[in-house]
Amino acid sequence: MEREGHASVVYTADLADHLREWYLGRRREMAATGRYRAYETDDLSYDLFVVESADTARVVVVVYDDRGRLAGAIVNDSDAAVAWGRAAFERRRNGATEFTDDLLRSDERDG
Numbered sequence: 523m524e525r526e527g528h529a530s531v532v533y534t535a536d537l538a539d540h541l542r543e544w545y546l547g548r549r550r551e552m553a554a555t556g557r558y559r560a561y562e563t564d565d566l567s568y569d570l571f572v573v574e575s576a577d578t579a580r581v582v583v584v585v586y587d588d589r590g591r592l593a594g595a596i597v598n599d600s601d602a603a604v605a606w607g608r609a610a611f612e613r614r615r616n617g618a619t620e621f622t623d624d625l626l627r628s629d630e631r632d633g
Contacts, residue, residue, distance in 0.1 A: 527575035530559040532614045536590060537569060538562035538621060546625065553625040560625065561618035572604075572611045581607025 529552075533541065538560070541549055552558035571582035580599045587593045598604070 527573055528557045529571060529573045530561070530611065530615070531569065531571045532561045532563060532566060532611060532618050533569050534566050534586075535562050535564045537586075542621075542625070549625045553622050558622065559620065560622045561615050561620050563614060563618035565617055566614055570607065570611055570614060572607050579604045581611075583607075 541560075549558075549560065553560070568586070569582075569584040571580075571584075573580045573582065578599055580597055581603050583596045585593045585595070598607075
């Protein structure tokens with residue numbers, strides 16, 4: 523995440539669990555800035571990020587294979603892609619559970 527940027531992410535539930543288990547320290551640092559919000563949902567087959575800084579916005583879609591391994595990522599900063607990403611993010615976030623505050627309260631388990 524850029525030093526002055528903001529990021530909101532809707533993670534698949536499996537990846538959210540993985541992040542809490544193995545990358546908690548880094549996610550806690552990000553959450554402590556107040557510029558990172560994390561959500562999880564079972565209703566998503568990919569991870570969706572909207573990252574904004576002072577001069578640009580990007581949408582990021584990360585996809586996984588049937589074993590849960592990274593299969594690819596798409597990053598796009600075109601106006602159309604960002605508009606799609608924001609709308610898709612809002613739809614997904616509305617049905618998701620935010621876990622940002624959980625990151626700040628959790629015991630240190632960064633691996």
